[in-house]
Structures are given as structure tokens and as C-alpha cells.
Amino acid sequence: QPAQPQRKAARLTRLLEPGVAQGGLELDRGDVVPAGRRRLVRVTIDGDGPDGHGPSLDEISEATAEISHCLDDSPALGPAP
Secondary structure, eight states: OTHHHHHHHHHHHHHHHHHHHHTTOEEEEEEEEEETTEEEEEEEEEOOOTTSSSOOHHHHHHHHHHHHHHHHHOOTTOSOO
């Protein structure tokens, strides 16, 4: 069963990478972990940002909105909350 979390992480990466890249950022990692009866989606993004020291809060906010839309519109993670 160790392959199950790896498959979910790979699906998550394929789902989210295009939207994150559209905002000029990079998807470093995406994980889905159990949290009681729900699941926690943990996404790590990176980028150079306007001053070359990482993404700005505005860029992170935009990426978060895009990630949320991608997750809402996709059945990739299944029906569980």
C-alpha cells in the first residue's frame, strides 16, 4: 500500500503544476495526508518573486486561489472531504 500515497501525490502534482506555473511559480511538492475523517492537502510552492527572494504574498494568494479552483473542479482526489 505504500504506492497509494505516491499515486495520489503524483496525481496532485499533475493536476496543480499547470495552474501554479501559469502564475510564474514552481510546485515543489504536493501531499495528501489523512486528518481524521478528512484529508489535508499540503502544497509547497516556490519562485523567484519580484525581488528575487521568493514569491510575494500576492503571488502566493493567487496560486492558492488557482489551486483551490483546480481541486474543486477535479475528481482526482475522490469524494472524501
